[in-house]
Amino acid sequence: MTTPLHSWNLEPAAARALQTELARKVVLRNEVGEVRRIGGVDVGFEDGGKVTRAALVVLSFPSLAVLERQLVRVPTTFPYVPGLLSFREMPAILRAYEQLGEKPDLLLCDGQGIAHPRRFGIACHLGVWLDVPTIGVAKKRLVGWHDEVADVKGATTALLDKGQRIGTVLRSRVGVKPLYVSPGHRVNHEEAVSWVMRCLTRYRLPEPTRQAHKLASLEK
């Protein structure tokens, strides 16, 4: 199946309205069943941003061994606008997902889940679109505030915004900037953090996302 590009070419105002609408479909209850395969998603750009590279890597769980890798390159059709990242990166990601053999039971995305102005970051959009459990693992904060996180691997503190919890700030390893973890779809805060922690080894990023980033940046 091919994704119609036009449905992603919306004006910023229309895209924001669509996010507010689709955010109602996000499920924040834990519906993650048995997990044998975990997928990692990341996107890179080349040729001055004219080409979008989407990388999707599937790892076995709990061994975290790489089972499959998919890399697709498509023309970029949407600019980077804070808060509208999914409209820029999802078309390419969906192409990579289509190429996958065995679909993963859970997807970790480089970017926010509900830790978003309209509670609909790229992890939510991908999760709702594919109807699969997803978790947002961002390297930086988009919205919200939080206390300092202890410099101890596994230390966490809640990410808050407008009186509600929107995510968790997690120190994935000593001496590095913390990660911003938030539910994407079909998972709750606690499980989101738990899955990320179970995928941590000796690096700042959890294996699924780390492997996807390596592939997207062509650093094979």
Added chain:
DNA sequence: GCGACAG
């Protein structure tokens, strides 16, 4: 009007 601002 002045900052903030995932990738």
Added chain:
DNA sequence: ATCTTGTCGC
């Protein structure tokens, strides 16, 4: 994200 070399530290 991407553009880019060396450099500090385990």
